[in-house]
Amino acid sequence: MIFRTTLAALLLATALAAPAIAQDADKPARPERSEKPDDPIPAPNRSVTKHSGTFGGKAISYTATAGETYLRDKDGKPTAAIFSTAYIKDGPRDPKRPITFLYNGGPGSGSVWLHMGAFGPKRVRIPDAKDDGAPPYPITDNPDSLLDVTDIVFIDPVGTGFSHALGKTDPKTFWGVTQDARSISDFIRLWLNDNGRWNSPKFIGGESYGTTRSAALINELEGRYNDVAVNGVILISTILDFGAEAETEGNEMQYVVTLPSMAAVAAYHKHLPQQPAALEPFLDEARNFARGPYITALLKGNQLPAEERAAVRRQLAGFTGLSEDFLDKANLRVSSNRFYKELLRDRGTSVGRLDARYLGIDYDRAGEGPDNDPSFYGIDGSYTAAINSWARDGLGYKTDRQYVTIGSVGPWDWKLGDGRDGTTYVNVAPYLSKALRENSGMKIFVGQGYYDFATPFFGAEQSLTRPGFPQGRVEFHYYDAGHMMYVRDADLAKLSKDVRGFIERQK
Incomplete structure (x- = not known):
């Protein structure tokens, strides 16, 4: 989701939100720290469970790992615990099986929306275009999950979900376009190390501000000498050029x-x-x-x-x-x-x-x-209940921390790490065009809802069809819903089919 701020009229939203998107970033309470800054830092908290389901018409047995990965400074001291939920297909390792890293937006949104609404093995079912009402909410198997074609890791950036700074580290260290992307890049590299997946086909994807993160992240992943090459970028409800959409007098x-x-x-x-x-x-x-x-x-x-x-x-x-x-x-x-x-x-x-x-x-x-x-x-109560129920009961993750669906992660640093000043004109689309030009095997998937004002579909089109973007490398898909098009069952099925096809063509 994208939250609306005074800077460049930033929207989800996304979360998402919004991800900019959509919610008042000043209202949600931040969770209390479970430990004091001077307390000894415990080992990462993790839970591993076994499950099975039918996804994309295929029966899949999988292992779920819900838990923390520690980021460390140059001296090896832990600075942050990144919470993620990884779903990995059981059986002999297939070197051609993709791994997809997903997150939502905000900035300040946990990955709950894509996790429990679109691509996770479980989803919360709510009425379409109506208030979700009061619990209990139906948490059901999700046949539209992508686990038939890819393993999936849902990531919560620092200050969202169960992720948090450690010790005396100020969480603001991670709150900025470049800082946030760098932390997620570091997490992905650590995850690839720990799971032996460096040569797997790789996809990254986000919703709302998560698309902004994806552009900054591709610069962190492929902009170093030790590249993490990516096969595809999945953009859902796209916001890349904040200047074009800034709600300020004089911006036509x-x-x-x-x-x-x-x-x-x-x-x-x-x-x-x-x-x-x-x-x-x-x-x-x-x-x-x-x-x-x-x-x-x-x-x-x-x-x-x-x-x-x-x-x-x-x-x-x-x-x-x-x-x-x-x-x-x-x-x-x-x-x-x-x-x-x-x-x-x-x-x-x-x-x-x-x-x-x-x-x-x-x-x-x-x-x-x-x-x-x-x-x-109309949707916030159901998703909050769903992620807490599934993580704590279904995945067996034990913690006294609150799951932050939408949190306050400000002030956010909008300056871009390549020297461009993002405080007045934030446009991360050039990161994507550069990545396409320098990685001939990469393509971009764009999914947009027709009825979304947080990240209008025409704004996404204008951002991704400018000079510098190789023709034929960006594909657009449209849905008869809004920012979170997956709340409509027919569009969840279409989104799943479209993304599944994109992954299979790119792996």
């Missing part, structure tokens, strides 16, 4: 990248002057309008002729479902937050940010924006 691109999402949402809620016969052709029209007449009009500013303004306003109303009067008062510039509230104001409901299919009932119909995001508070 923020309106451009969200326009096709507004069109998709208005069509979903049947709130357009003329409903399209099919969604995809309509969204192509919205893309063309956004990158043509619309951006041209915005760039003309106060010099936009009245006749052209009227024509653009009329087209904009046809794509967004908003009245021409409202668009005129907004100077043709509709922020996402205003859209959530305005689109269905006449119906007395607002729409969600992570997933605009979700509807919220606010205190009143007035105001600039909604009271809260119904697409996040």
Whole structure:
């Protein structure tokens, strides 16, 4: 998920969140430390259990290892405990079997969302586009897990999940674009050492800010002399160029990248002057309008002729479902937050940010924006219950620490390690284009939900189709849901099939 901050209007979200994404990063409580800084550091806490299931139509027996891996400083002193959950297929070792490392976003989100929602062997089933209500929640086998084609390691960065700094190490040491990526890179190298998997096909993947992490991580993995070459990068709900999406006065691109999402949402809620016969052709029209007449009009500013303004306003109303009067008062510039509230104001409901299919009932119909995001508070209780139940009971992991689903990991350092100053313009997409140019065996998978405003699909397209990206090396997949498209059963099945195919083609 991506949390929204004052810097570059950072969104999941993701977690995810958001991952930027989506939640107020100031509210969640940080867990208490289980040990004092001067206490002796115990051995890593781990639990190993045996399981079986049917995934992708194949019966698989596997070993689950839930536990800590210690990062160490140059003197060998432990600095952090990274909690991970690894699912490894039993039987003779296959040198061609891939290993996939997955994480969520935030920054500050644990891997619970992808773990218990999408690709783990168990998942929590919740109503689609509705509040998840109260427990007990059904935690079921997940036939859409990827364990038939790859072993999987879910990683919780420092300050999330059960991961934490050790001894006198300040956790802020790990809180930054580059610092975070470096810690995950160190974890992956240690895991490959410990498990003898250096020559296995390798995939990394994340959701929301986890896609930002993936770009920074590929730079850490492949940007050294002792490279960890990667076969594929899996980006789910992508945010790479924060500058383009920054909700700040004077940035016209923020309106451009969200326009096709507004069109998709208005069509979903049947709130357009003329409903399209099919969604995809309509969204192509919205893309063309956004990158043509619309951006041209915005760039003309106060010099936009009245006749052209009227024509653009009329087209904009046809794509967004908003009245021409409202668009005129907004100077043709509709922020996402205003859209959530305005689109269905006449119906007395607002729409969600992570997933605009979700509807919220606010205190009143007035105001600039909604009271809260119904697409996040509609799922948070179930996922928290699921990860704690599965980790503690199903996997036998014993700890007195809280599992941090969404935590406060600030202040986050947005400066980039290659010398670029990320404090005003964070764009990690160049890391991916460089990796593609220097690793001919690597490709990128991009999965986007049509109804996601935390990481709009058009923003992902704009980031990954710029000069420097070799053509044919990035594949896009779309889902009829939002930021966490896997909450919809049909889209979980499609996402699983799409990612499974990507891994099999790249291994």
